[in-house]
Amino acid sequence: MSHHKVRITVNGTAGEDEIESRLLLVHYLRDTRGLTGTHVGCDTSNCGACTVMLDGRTVKSCTVLAVAADGADVLTVEGLAGDGRLSPVQEGFRQCHGLQCGYCTPGMVMAATGLLLENEAPDDTEIREGIEGNLCRCTGYDMIVDSVRWAAANGGAGEAASRHVHGGGALTPDEAGPAPSGSQPAPVVTP
Amino acid sequence: MGSMVGAAVVRKEDPALLTGRGTYVDDVRLPGTVHMAYVRSYLAHARILSVDTSEAAAMPGVLGVWTNADLEGLPPNRSVPGMERPCLAKDRVHFVGECVAVVVATDRYLAADAAEAVLVEYEELPVMASIAAATAEDAVPIIEGTASNVVLEQVLSATDAEEELAAAPHRLAIHLRNQRCAAVPMEPTVCLSDWQSSGLTIYATTQTPHHMRNEMAQMFGLSQQEVRVVAPDVGGGFGAKASCYPEFILTAELSRRLRRPVKYVETRSENLTSMVHGRAQEHDVEVGFDDEGRLLALRVRITQDCGGWPDATGIGLPTLTSFMSGGCYKIPVIAPSFRSVVTNTTPVGSYRGAGRPEASFMIERVVDHVAAELGLDPLDVRRRNFVQPGEMPFATQFEGIVYDEADFPGALDKVLEHVDYPQLRKEQATRRDDPSASLLGIGFSTFVEMGGFGPTPLFEQFGYVGGWESANVRLNVDGSAVIKVGTSPHGQGHQTAFAQIVADELQIDFDRITLIHGDTATVQEGIGTMGSRGVPVGGSAVMKAAIKVRDKAARIAAHMLEADESDVELVDGEFRVKGAPGKSVGMGEVAVRAFKPHLLPDGFDLGLDETAFHEPQNLSYPSGAHCCVVEVDRDTGKVRIARYVAVDDCGTVINPLMAKGQIHGGVAQGIAQALLEEVSYGPDGQPLAGTLVDYTLPSAVDLPHYETDHLVTRTSFNPLGAKGLGESGATAAPQAVVNAVVDALSHLGVRDVEMPCTPQKVWRVLQQNGS
Numbered sequence: 001m002s003h004h005k006v007r008i009t010v011n012g013t014a015g016e017d018e019i020e021s022r023l024l025l026v027h028y029l030r031d032t033r034g035l036t037g038t039h040v041g042c043d044t045s046n047c048g049a050c051t052v053m054l055d056g057r058t059v060k061s062c063t064v065l066a067v068a069a070d071g072a073d074v075l076t077v078e079g080l081a082g083d084g085r086l087s088p089v090q091e092g093f094r095q096c097h098g099l100q101c102g103y104c105t106p107g108m109v110m111a112a113t114g115l116l117l118e119n120e121a122p123d124d125t126e127i128r129e130g131i132e133g134n135l136c137r138c139t140g141y142d143m144i145v146d147s148v149r150w151a152a153a154n155g156g157a158g159e160a161a162s163r164h165v166h167g168g169g170a171l172t173p174d175e176a177g178p179a180p181s182g183s184q185p186a187p188v189v190t191p
Numbered sequence: 192m193g194s195m196v197g198a199a200v201v202r203k204e205d206p207a208l209l210t211g212r213g214t215y216v217d218d219v220r221l222p223g224t225v226h227m228a229y230v231r232s233y234l235a236h237a238r239i240l241s242v243d244t245s246e247a248a249a250m251p252g253v254l255g256v257w258t259n260a261d262l263e264g265l266p267p268n269r270s271v272p273g274m275e276r277p278c279l280a281k282d283r284v285h286f287v288g289e290c291v292a293v294v295v296a297t298d299r300y301l302a303a304d305a306a307e308a309v310l311v312e313y314e315e316l317p318v319m320a321s322i323a324a325a326t327a328e329d330a331v332p333i334i335e336g337t338a339s340n341v342v343l344e345q346v347l348s349a350t351d352a353e354e355e356l357a358a359a360p361h362r363l364a365i366h367l368r369n370q371r372c373a374a375v376p377m378e379p380t381v382c383l384s385d386w387q388s389s390g391l392t393i394y395a396t397t398q399t400p401h402h403m404r405n406e407m408a409q410m411f412g413l414s415q416q417e418v419r420v421v422a423p424d425v426g427g428g429f430g431a432k433a434s435c436y437p438e439f440i441l442t443a444e445l446s447r448r449l450r451r452p453v454k455y456v457e458t459r460s461e462n463l464t465s466m467v468h469g470r471a472q473e474h475d476v477e478v479g480f481d482d483e484g485r486l487l488a489l490r491v492r493i494t495q496d497c498g499g500w501p502d503a504t505g506i507g508l509p510t511l512t513s514f515m516s517g518g519c520y521k522i523p524v525i526a527p528s529f530r531s532v533v534t535n536t537t538p539v540g541s542y543r544g545a546g547r548p549e550a551s552f553m554i555e556r557v558v559d560h561v562a563a564e565l566g567l568d569p570l571d572v573r574r575r576n577f578v579q580p581g582e583m584p585f586a587t588q589f590e591g592i593v594y595d596e597a598d599f600p601g602a603l604d605k606v607l608e609h610v611d612y613p614q615l616r617k618e619q620a621t622r623r624d625d626p627s628a629s630l631l632g633i634g635f636s637t638f639v640e641m642g643g644f645g646p647t648p649l650f651e652q653f654g655y656v657g658g659w660e661s662a663n664v665r666l667n668v669d670g671s672a673v674i675k676v677g678t679s680p681h682g683q684g685h686q687t688a689f690a691q692i693v694a695d696e697l698q699i700d701f702d703r704i705t706l707i708h709g710d711t712a713t714v715q716e717g718i719g720t721m722g723s724r725g726v727p728v729g730g731s732a733v734m735k736a737a738i739k740v741r742d743k744a745a746r747i748a749a750h751m752l753e754a755d756e757s758d759v760e761l762v763d764g765e766f767r768v769k770g771a772p773g774k775s776v777g778m779g780e781v782a783v784r785a786f787k788p789h790l791l792p793d794g795f796d797l798g799l800d801e802t803a804f805h806e807p808q809n810l811s812y813p814s815g816a817h818c819c820v821v822e823v824d825r826d827t828g829k830v831r832i833a834r835y836v837a838v839d840d841c842g843t844v845i846n847p848l849m850a851k852g853q854i855h856g857g858v859a860q861g862i863a864q865a866l867l868e869e870v871s872y873g874p875d876g877q878p879l880a881g882t883l884v885d886y887t888l889p890s891a892v893d894l895p896h897y898e899t900d901h902l903v904t905r906t907s908f909n910p911l912g913a914k915g916l917g918e919s920g921a922t923a924a925p926q927a928v929v930n931a932v933v934d935a936l937s938h939l940g941v942r943d944v945e946m947p948c949t950p951q952k953v954w955r956v957l958q959q960n961g962s
Contacts, residue, residue, distance in 0.1 A: 022300065036218035037211015039426070041377045042459035046883035049377055077211040090209040094201050097848045100856065101682030102208030103377040103426025109209065128891040135883070137377050137427050138682050140859025141891040143852060 006070040010035065011079030011160075019066050025059075026050040028066035029076060037077040037106045041135070048134030051107035051114075052076045056165040058114035060107075060133075075164040077106035080113065087158030089113050089151040098147030100138035108134045112148045116157040117165055124149070195691040195701055199848040203686040203706075213424040216381040216394045221452040224383065225254055227442055228302035230292040230309045231461065232284035235320055235535040235876020236333065237313035239282055242292055247308040252301035254449055256309060258292045265444055266410050268437050269503055269654065274334050274342060276500035276538075278437040278444070283316070285333055285499030286536050287878055288464025290437060295445055295453060318535050320876035322473060322496050325534045333499065333533045342501060343531040347513045347589065352479075352526035355488035359479025365560055369549045369925075370946050371471040371496065371870040373880075374542045375888055376681075378426025379462035384442035385452040390417030395439055398428045399719030400679050402655055404711045406435050407443060422709035425681035429860070430541030431466050432681065433721045434502055438465075460882050467505060468870050469542020471496040472512065472549045480561050484572035486522045491553060493529035498538035503654050505539045506531055510652075511546030511641065514592045518554035519599040519639040519814060520576035525588060535876040541721065543860055543921040547640040555636050555926035556943075559933065563942055569930070570612075573637050574600060584907075591649070594639060594812045595906040595914070597840060602816040602902050603637050606838040609898060610818050623938055629822040631833075632935025636817045636927035642841070642915025643811035643908070644722030659806040660724065661716040662732035664693060664740050666799035668786050670779035671703040674736075677717015678729035679709045683917065684849045685725055689733045691845055692911070696737035697744075698764040699778055715802055723813065723915025726845055731909045732805035739801035744781045747799075750792060751776045751784060811906045811914035815839040817858070819927040823935040828954030830866055830932055832895040839919050840902040843912040847901075850916055854899050857920020863889045864921075865928035869947050936960065 002021045007014060010033055017032050029035045029052065038061060041049030045063040052061045053075040080087040086094065089112050099105040108131060115122060115130035122130060127148045128141070136144060151157075157165075207213050230242075244256035259279040267275035280291050292309050296302035319325035319333065325340040333340055356362055382395040391413065397403050400420040408418045425432065438455050446453040457465065472495050479488040495509045513527035558576070562569040577599040578585045585594040615633050622628040644650060645658015663675040674689050690704040707713055720729070741761060748766030749756040758769050765775040784790055785799045820834040837854055844850045867887040871879045880886035887893075905912030925946060932948045933941060939960035944953060 020300070030217075035211065036215075037213075039215070039378070040217075040456075041379075042883045044459065044882045044884050046888075047377060047459075077209075081210050086206065086209060093209055094205045097202070097852045099205060099208060100684070100852055101377065101427040102204070102213050102424060103215065105208055106211050124896075132890045132892050135377065135888050135890060137375055137429070137860075137888070138856045139852060140855035140857075140897065141894050142855050142897050144891065145896075 004067050006067055008069050009073045011076060021067055023066045024062055025064040025066045025069050026061040029061060035076050035078050039103055039106060041104065046135065047104065048111060049104050049107040051110040051134060053110060053114060053161065053164055058111055073164065075161065077109055080109065080158060080160050082160050087113070087160060088155035089116065089148070089158060092147040092151035092154065096143050096146040096150050098139065098144045104134060104136045108136060108144060112151065113157045113161045115148065116152055117161060120156055121152055195694040196843070196845055198691065198846065200687060200691060200701065200846055201848070202684050203690060204684060208424070215378055215424045215426055216383055216396050217456050219383055219394045219423065221383065221385055224452040224454050225295050225297055225449065226299040226302045227445060227453050227455040228294050228299065228306040229290045229461065230294070230306050230311065232280065232287060232289045232291050234284060234313055234315060235287050235318045236316040237284050238316060239280060239284065239291065240312040240314055243310040244292060247294055247305040250301065250305045250308060252297040253305045254295045254297070256292060256294050256305065262444065265440070268435060268440065269406060271342070271501045271506055273336060274501050276437065278441050283335070287876055288461065288537060289499065293441055295449060299456065318874065318876040320535045320872040320874060322494050322532050322534065325532050333535060340533045341530050342497070342533050343506060346528040348526040350524060350526055352488045352490045352524045355524045356477055356479040356490060359487045360481045361564065362477065362479050363560055363564055365476045365478070365557060367474040367476060367553055367556055368945055369470045369472045369552055371468050371539070372542055372864055372868050373463055373468050373870050373886060374429040374431035374466060375886070376427030376429055376432065379457040379459060380436060380438055380466060381456050382439050382442050383452060383454040384446040386443060386446040390419065391443055392419045392421065393439060393443060394421045394423060396425050396432055397422045398433045398679055398681060398721050400709055400711050401677060401717040402719055403435055403439065405656060410440060411443065419712040422679045428681045429543045430469065430545050430721055433719065434467050434504060434540045463881055463886060464537050464878055467502050467540030468498065468537050469539065469545065470549060471539045472509065474553050476553060476557055478557050478561065482565065484561050484565050484567050484575055486520055486561070486576050488524045489516065489522050490526040491516045493527065495529060495531045496534050496536065496539060497531045498534060498536045500538050501531065501533065502538045502540035504541050507653050508541070508546035512550045514589045515547050515550035515640065516554060517587060518551060519578055519637055520554065521578050536872055543857060544640065544918040547918065548922040548925060551638045551640060551922045552926045555638065555930065559930050560942060563937060569635060570603065573603065573635070591809070593809055595908045596904045597639065597812060597814045598902060598904050599637060599639070599814060602814060602838050602840055605900060605902050606816040606818045606836055609836045609900065610834065615820060629824050630935040632821045632823060632931040632933070634819045634927045634929065634931025634934055636923045636930065638923040639812050639814040640918060640922040641810045642723030642813045642918065643727030643807050644724045645728065646807050646809060650718070655718055657718060659804045660718055660728040660732040661802065661804050662729065662736040663715050663800070663802040664733065664736040666740055666782045666785070668783055670699060670782040672697060672699060673705050673707060674733055675707045675714045676729055676733055677714055678720045678725045679717065680720055680725065683720060683725050684846070685729065688726060688845045688849060689730060692730055692733050693737045696734060697741055697778060698761055723917045725917065726913045727811050727909050727911065727915045728805055728807050730845065730913060731911050732803055734910055735803035735805055736801050739803055740799050743799055743801065744778065747781050747784050747791065748776050751781070805909070807909055809908050811842065811908050813839065813841045813914040813916060813919045815902070815919060815923060817923045817927040819931040821928065821931040821935055823932065823953060825957065828950040828952070828957055830948055830953060832862065832928070834898065835895050836898045837920065837923065838900045838902055839916065840904050841916040841919065842904060842906045842914040844901060844903065845913065851899055853916045854920045855897050857918060858897055858924045859889065859894050860921045861924020862894060862928055865925040865946055865948060867893065867947050867949070
């Protein structure tokens with residue numbers, strides 16, 4: 001099995017790794033880079049649990065070879081929240097109960113982020129079509145649609161994603177991490 | 192202090208899950224981990240002549256290859272005695288996907304390479320991939336040592352109701368099919384076993400960690416304290432992760448042999464043939480009724496396709512179908528019986544609702560058939576047969592099956608507040624006269640199901656130690672609280688719901704309460720999360736433990752306030768002396784005092800740390816009424832859901848936001864069963880939907896917006912008054928949709944459309960009936 005040296009920037013951090021040519025981008029992210037937020041849910045690029053952004057476009061990282069991402073800039077779910085705050089899409093999912101088991105969530109959040117980069121104010125049909133490539137078995141999708149609509153009205157795709165698309169380069173350490181912990185106050189919302 | 196129970200609080204679980212900081216089993220990294228891959232049968236029924244592992248064993252990174260012959264002494268997976276499935280197929284394979292050999296290598300790519308290199312020689316045997324084939328005259332028993340593929344037969348009533356059926360003014364025979372579905376949790380089966388000198392630790396995608404610990408200990412001859420099962424974040428289960436899989440046992444055994452952690456990550460195509468499927472029942476129904484549509488007698492003969500090996504839970508599900516066959520109706524005589532048939536297919540087990548959706552589908556379709564036969568409105572037939580609220584609790588004819596408090600007609604009235612039924616009927620008629628318009632159909636489902644599983648005598652029959660649940664509530668010195676509970680959530684939001692319950696009982700801040708679950712090393716005891724038992728049984732245990740802590744805190748407060756314990760009350764987070772509002776101590780001060788022996792009465796037990804068990808006195812019975820409005824395209828047969836309205840009565844609602852999520856998710860699976868999903872096999876036993884390319888899991892464009900509402904009738908069967916909610920949607924929805932589809936076509940004389948009502952099937956029905 002042949003090996004290649006690749007340089008891939010993930011969430012603003014450059015990395016140089018010697019990898020097998022058949023290594024999938026999702027396994028590169030999970031195993032080589034230790035970013036286990038991106039999940040694998042199928043072998044056929046149907047479910048979208050592995051969705052990440054590659055040079056400004058959402059891709060299913062289970063069907064991208066890591067070597068094909070040589071020189072590229074990747075944004076994963078770990079890179080969305082900055083400044084100790086959830087991105088608008090993440091916050092929308094939280095406020096509208098857009099997730100249950102959470103397994104499809106990172107991919108769904110990335111797909112929704114990608115949608116809002118292309119369309120700042122999607123209607124419900126456009127939201128459903130925009131996340132059609134991502135499967136969720138828990139929610140029945142209606143509250144995911146609510147979540148994306150919430151995000152569209154409250155900041156859109158968010159700073160990290162916008163910067164990723166516009167090639168803003170590496171984030172400052174302060175912007176890049178750490179993700180907000182579970183201990184932040186949980187606001188009470190009324191239905 | 193406002194009540195937290197009933198508040199739509201956003202979840203404690205979410206920040207970690209939303210930022211990629213969740214910990215699913217495949218995210219757990221142990222040093223030295225090696226990876227397991229299976230060689231699976233590509234034939235549905237065959238004799239294994241030889242397995243050549245030599246090439247695979249010599250490949251780079253491979254630590255070993257094992258077949259059944261190499262695993263002598265490893266006990267099979269527990270199931271029906273005499274029908275236990277070995278971890279690796281012994282002489283014969285029973286279904287496509289059955290494990291034949293296993294490879295361990297240093298990484299998952301190398302393990303997959305080596306599995307490809309194992310050569311298995313088979314001799315093909317006759318394939319019986321359906322109930323019809325497995326019960327045909329020339330069928331041969333699939334499981335060695337059995338006389339027939341009908342492995343279990345049971346009659347659940349003293350009479351076959353023939354006399355009552357014969358005497359009824361009208362009699363109808365109906366055949367119904369509840370097709371085989373796959374649970375497809377987005378996270379497939381994953382496990383990581385680490386066998387150390389001190390014992391075995393397994394991280395596993397399970398809904399039942401304590402049950403799995405007990406099984407593993409028994410299987411390996413270990414004591415329970417030597418086995419630790421951890422279910423960290425689990426990516427959905429829907430009942431299918433309540434079964435114990437050979438994969439779990441093998442990672443443990445190979446970790447013992449290799450003295451290294453062994454990880455197994457199932458691929459989706461493996462998942463679709465290896466994880467238990469659900470439903471797979473056929474019903475032959477006879478119903479007797481009078482001119483007004485009153486049901487007089489019901490006979491249901493159930494045939495379950497239990498797959499290539501009976502699953503320990505799956506084999507019990509037709510019993511639940513039988514018990515619930517009367518639905519929310521008062522039928523003088525019900526005669527259910529069932530038989531379970533082994534076929535050359537994937538084993539069948541629990542899938543959201545597990546046995547009850549099959550019953551609910553059957554009786555709700557029967558009611559619509561009766562209405563159609565008599566030319567009555569299906570709602571009138573329902574109203575004439577409902578068990579009335581004044582008759583609750585209602586003892587069915589089945590011993591121990593007693594419906595708790597409910598209001599079946601009230602739920603139907605409530606769903607009708609959301610839809611203008613007469614107007615819909617008018618629109619339906621108008622559209623029928625307009626060939627350019629799509630057809631409109633209106634379907635109802637008034638349902639009742641079982642939640643809150645146990646009690647213990649019932650749950651013992653499914654192999655569990657008990658039907659109770661266990662909780663521990665501990666107050667720290669600083670007044671914050673930790674809950675440890677034996678339920679094992681995988682999306683249900685127990686961290687949030689149970690903190691809401693404790694926040695109310697102890698009147699402490701919701702944000703200062705944490706939940707620990709899914710680890711047998713830290714959680715005292717548990718049964719798990721299935722059968723809509725999380726809130727009614729687990730939540731009740733949490734409530735009881737919190738009340739024990741509060742009672743002890745009150746004794747400490749009484750000492751601090753120099754008052755009699757009976758005079759002390761907890762108000763707004765402070766203990767006060769009744770009638771003396773000026774004197775009070777906060778829960779925080781009491782928490783500190785609980786750790787100061789010199790300031791407490793002599794011999795007072797230190798700490799505020801209490802464990803409680805809740806044994807449900809019976810099942811609870813969630814109910815409700817759902818309405819579905821569909822549009823059927825005359826040219827393509829495509830069904831579009833125009834409206835879906837769900838009124839659910841789950842008793843007390845802990846968190847309306849999460850309750851809505853549970854209903855949506857269940858309804859989505861029910862709609863998908865009605866319109867899209869089916870695991871089907873060719874006559875050769877080859878699965879026709881082996882990946883998500885073929886298995887039509889619905890996406891956001893396939894499912895509608897849901898309108899939800901609640902009717903709240905508290906159950907008296909548990910202290911919370913909650914009935915459970917996780918399975919209601921999946922139980923209620925299929926027949927609401929199918930009734931609507933049939934209703935849309937009823938003017939053509941159509942009485943039935945089989946699930947899933949795909950465009951092709953509906954189109955064909957339209958053609959056959961001269962549309």
